[in-house]
Amino acid sequence: MTPAPNASPDLPAVPDEELLxxxxQVCFxxxxxxxxxxGFYRQALKDLGLTYPQYLVMLVLWEEGPRPVKAIGERLRLDSGTLSPLLKRLEAAGLVRRERSREDERSVVIELTGEGARLRxxxxxxxxxxxxxxxxxxxxxxxLQEVLGRLTAALTEAADAR
Amino acid sequence: MTPAPNASPDLPAVPDEELLxxxxQVCFxxxxxxxxxxGFYRQALKDLGLTYPQYLVMLVLWEEGPRPVKAIGERLRLDSGTLSPLLKRLEAAGLVRRERSREDERSVVIELTGEGARLRxxxxxxxxxxxxxxxxxxxxxxxLQEVLGRLTAALTEAADAR
DNA sequence: CGCTATTGAGTTGTGCACAACTTAATGATG
DNA sequence: CATCATTAAGTTGTGCACAACTCAATAGCG
Structure with missing residues (x-):
């Protein structure tokens, strides 16, 4: 898969110096x-008591309902190393509950509390x-969203193909 | 300054639900x-022994030569809380030197070592x-760069105007 | 000149990102 | 069915982002 046939299809005679x-500019x-x-969200969310990544998790739960950690991670492309402590903080704030699934005891299902649902x-x-x-x-x-989506897809694919 | 005259100039009858x-999507x-x-840079820079933010700092130094911490921070919009430890790590790696300025002893000038310059x-x-x-x-x-630039300028201006 | 405000760098504490690892449960295979 | 691989979540350690703070040096002003 991913033949990656091109060395530099549309990069003509641009010297390395200029590319650097x-x-x-682009990185920056x-x-x-x-x-x-x-930073802007930090201010806007201060009243809600949420950080920006916590807000992203809440958006997923508001939209999609109870979800195992795995599913939230796939949606936001975050792993358990990031999500576990974040979800514990949301639980400590009384916004979500964490319950081991009965069908698959490896899985922990995250669901909104009444307070979490009301925060919407x-x-x-x-x-x-x-x-x-x-x-x-x-x-x-x-x-912008369309370009960023393609950018992310291309970059993660290129990164995986290593 | 910044009259910010508009409540929502080009947002017609889009309900809150849909905006959320x-x-x-956009946040994400x-x-x-x-x-x-x-993530992609992390891999690409592993050979150089640099993290992505460290690379950004090195780009500034490669382009602009010796600079006080303040100037690097303005260029990258990072404060001393982020830069001070990062620069200490670059120093520990032998890539930069940190020297108090003689003219203004509050200022610390960062300059490349020979190794740091060669890394370019x-x-x-x-x-x-x-x-x-x-x-x-x-x-x-x-x-993309143009849109992101306007986005950043507008957001920081809006954040400052609070 | 002396005093106060400001400035530049650094420190501390919290939270996120991610790699590497651990642990427990499930799935797959001989 | 016993063993081994895989999977989900969590833990640990490092580094970045940023707010709030300290400290020393400088600038400004009466």
Whole structure:
């Protein structure tokens, strides 16, 4: 699978020197954007008492209902090393319950508490503020999302193929 | 400054429910892309013995020469809480020197060692591999960079205006 | 000049990301 | 069915991000 036939299909006579400079820019842009996003959410979510990754987990649970840790990890591409302590903190905050599955005792199912479910109402107002703060149009957001999706898929595939 | 005149200029009758779902997608896309990028670089940089943030710092030093911690932080939007330990690790690895400035003894100037400067040669081959792995054209990369730049600027401005 | 505010770097504490590992349960195979 | 491989979750250790803080040096002002 993945023949990876190309050495550099559309990179003509760009010297390494210049690529290093461009790399600087792209790395930096993505890194900075991700952190700016996180920083803005940090403020927006402070009232809810959630961090940004905790918010992502709650979004999954609000949308999809009770899920084993494994499924949440696949959805967010996070492993148990990240999720286990995060979920324990959500449990300590009274937002979720963790229960071993009876069918498969290896699996731990995460489900919302009443408080966790109610928190969704407060969260409904968050995205509009964020979207407004981005200064992007809805079309640009959708376009950005599409490019980022392809980027992630290509990078993880390339990383796995090693 | 920053009149921020608009409540929601181009968000018509989209209900909160749907925005929350869209938010899920966008947050996730950016978060996942950033981590996929970092993951790919982690492998590419393993030979150089650098982490991704360390690579970003080295890029600044390779491009701009000796710089105080403050200047590096402004370039990468990182504060001393992140940079101080990172720079100590680069120093321990023999790649940089940290010297108090004589003109202003509050300032610590970071400069490359011979080994740090030589590492640039090995790093020259990295960006081409990464660019190929993204599966994006050069035009798409430039477009992505432009959107991300505006996104970061808008978000940090909105965050500061609180 | 002397005092106060500001600035640059560093430290501490919390949380996330991830690699490497452990443990327990399940599945597969001879 | 007994053994071995696989799987899910958790643990440990390292490094980054960031808030809140300390400390020393400098700048500004009366």
């Amino acid at each position: 400079r461009l790399d600087h 842009s993505l890194h900075a954007a991700s952190r700016a996003f996180g 109402e407060s969260a409904l107002s968050v995205p509009r503020g964020v979207l407004a703060a981005t200064g992007l149009s809805v079309e640009e957001v959708l376009g | 779902r869209l938010d899920h 896309s950016l978060h996942a892309a950033s981590r996929a990028f970092g 040669e090995s790093a020259l081959s990295v960006p081409r591999g990464v660019l190929a792995a993204t599966g994006l054209s050069v035009e798409e990369v430039l477009g």
